Amino acid sequence: MGKTVSPIEPSETMHTLQKGFVNAGFIFFSLAILATLIFGRYVCGWGCHILALQDFCGWLLKKMGLHPKPFRSRLLVYVPLIGALYMFVWPTVYRLFSAPHEPLIPKFTNHLVTTNFWQTFPSVAVAIPFLFVCGFMTVYFLGQKGFCTYACPYGGFFGLADKLSPGKIRVTPACNQCGHCTATCTSNVLVHAEVKQYGMVVDPGCMKCMDCVSVCPNDALYFGFGKPSILVPKSDAIKRTYSLTWPEEIVGALVFFGSFLAVRSVYALVPFLMALGCATVTTFLTLKMWRLFRVKELSFYRFNLKSAGKIRKAGWAFAAFACAWIGLNAHSGWVRYHEFLGSRAFQKIQVPDELALAQANPARWLSPADRQNILAGKEHLQTASKTGLFVNSEALPKLAWFEYLLGNAEQSVQVLVQGAAHQKGEGKALSLYYRGAILNRLGRYDEAQASLDEALAESDDLILARQEKGESLWQLGRRDEAISVWTDAARRNPRLALVNNELAGAKQSSGKLEEANGHERQADQFTPNDPLFHWMIGRRLQDLGMTELAEKHFQRAAQLDPGGEMPAEGLGR
Ligand code: SF4
Ligand code: SF4
Numbered sequence: 237m238g239k240t241v242s243p244i245e246p247s248e249t250m251h252t253l254q255k256g257f258v259n260a261g262f263i264f265f266s267l268a269i270l271a272t273l274i275f276g277r278y279v280c281g282w283g284c285h286i287l288a289l290q291d292f293c294g295w296l297l298k299k300m301g302l303h304p305k306p307f308r309s310r311l312l313v314y315v316p317l318i319g320a321l322y323m324f325v326w327p328t329v330y331r332l333f334s335a336p337h338e339p340l341i342p343k344f345t346n347h348l349v350t351t352n353f354w355q356t357f358p359s360v361a362v363a364i365p366f367l368f369v370c371g372f373m374t375v376y377f378l379g380q381k382g383f384c385t386y387a388c389p390y391g392g393f394f395g396l397a398d399k400l401s402p403g404k405i406r407v408t409p410a411c412n413q414c415g416h417c418t419a420t421c422t423s424n425v426l427v428h429a430e431v432k433q434y435g436m437v438v439d440p441g442c443m444k445c446m447d448c449v450s451v452c453p454n455d456a457l458y459f460g461f462g463k464p465s466i467l468v469p470k471s472d473a474i475k476r477t478y479s480l481t482w483p484e485e486i487v488g489a490l491v492f493f494g495s496f497l498a499v500r501s502v503y504a505l506v507p508f509l510m511a512l513g514c515a516t517v518t519t520f521l522t523l524k525m526w527r528l529f530r531v532k533e534l535s536f537y538r539f540n541l542k543s544a545g546k547i548r549k550a551g552w553a554f555a556a557f558a559c560a561w562i563g564l565n566a567h568s569g570w571v572r573y574h575e576f577l578g579s580r581a582f583q584k585i586q587v588p589d590e591l592a593l594a595q596a597n598p599a600r601w602l603s604p605a606d607r608q609n610i611l612a613g614k615e616h617l618q619t620a621s622k623t624g625l626f627v628n629s630e631a632l633p634k635l636a637w638f639e640y641l642l643g644n645a646e647q648s649v650q651v652l653v654q655g656a657a658h659q660k661g662e663g664k665a666l667s668l669y670y671r672g673a674i675l676n677r678l679g680r681y682d683e684a685q686a687s688l689d690e691a692l693a694e695s696d697d698l699i700l701a702r703q704e705k706g707e708s709l710w711q712l713g714r715r716d717e718a719i720s721v722w723t724d725a726a727r728r729n730p731r732l733a734l735v736n737n738e739l740a741g742a743k744q745s746s747g748k749l750e751e752a753n754g755h756e757r758q759a760d761q762f763t764p765n766d767p768l769f770h771w772m773i774g775r776r777l778q779d780l781g782m783t784e785l786a787e788k789h790f791q792r793a794a795q796l797d798p799g800g801e802m803p804a805e806g807l808g809r
Pocket of ligand 2: 405420421422423424425427437441442443444445446447448449
């Protein structure tokens, strides 16, 4: 609460790479990788909360008589590294190609302290299923380190750094190959075989938990420094067994990818790591179901799913659960598909917000392409919302904007209320701001002011909400308050052309001509030579009864638009 150190969480590094925010998460992750380069992958084993959760789940399952068995895949082990590259490298590569003139890494700014600690965390309603999926389910289906092995993107980088580190679990000649170490290792490392072959554990999945060291009856294992594993020639002597055949590996990889795309960000709820966890579970269940119908004998833990070609009770129960899970995943994919297309249509809309908000019905500003995108986007978002199981708080404001652009301002206001009820922070503030702006255009100034006040309570630095609030107050006859709000907005951002015009108009109306001229000059300095912008300013000033100034902008718009594309209204045409 209040002012505190920003989250010590590796994912915060994304904000450093994308926005230049130097935060505690970035410093932690950098130091952790540097330490891994020396001591090996020990942060996972000793410092990760998800690993602690998996250990706890594994311990609980063992208490219930269920010993998590490792699931061994050749292809899915690459998921963590791909995830890490996607999170930490892809945004920079994307910027390199999409904005070649911008600096690759933005200018660094200090974000070590925050007043909004919880901003990047999911809500409790998401955190509980997150812990269940990434803890219990991955452990139960994929083994005690299931999430680390097949999902965790941080592990992808730690695993790479581990290959370069001199710090390793090493062996003395006292080893008699009893295999206790391998049986104890929950990271699926073939400890006895690796130490025999290489004199150390080379598997980058080793998290230096020291369990093997502690159980070795001959005290043959120790943590020590020496050659890194990358310098040791690879041997084929160690034969690994895998849970899947090659065709199953390929089907599994495709299922994983599809499932990940289906659940990631669905309903604007499922975060990246949870989507990876869900996808691993879906992949396991799909492949197990595939086997259930293809093989004659199949068991899972102590449950006999199928024997002598007959599916047993446990098999049907497993199939029912798997079908429900896979069905839910497919349904999420359907909703996500419509959400994605709706959002894409939203991004393609060209009409600028300030122009659309100049008056209640912006239909005249829509190009045929805009209109097509709005209709298609609205349909997709409505389908997602009708068929979805949860409200998508990010889709609602987009739907509201589609409604507004189509001339349904009342409907738009209602959808924005629903959106704001499901949002928090900046998103909520923006929904309330747009609601206030649209209510102003509808002439419902009391309600507009209340909405804008709520927006400012959520996000005090939303300057445009101050501009609109000033308009509500002016229309309500509370002119001194309006001037004070506009003055505050202009002080926070002196480049706001409309606010300075509004202040000029307000000062003119109270006979303070010198001050009015000052604001007008300031406004002119930052008004683009764009006929539409001048028309928009004229229109807003005209609504406020500042006709003289409005006329000036309409005339300027007419001069800049000799072709006569501007609406006749206000231009005297
Ligand atoms: S437990 Fe010790 S003696 Fe047994 S195989 Fe492992 S390192 Fe060798
Ligand atoms: S038991 Fe040994 S090999 Fe396995 S993760 Fe722990 S330290 Fe590494």
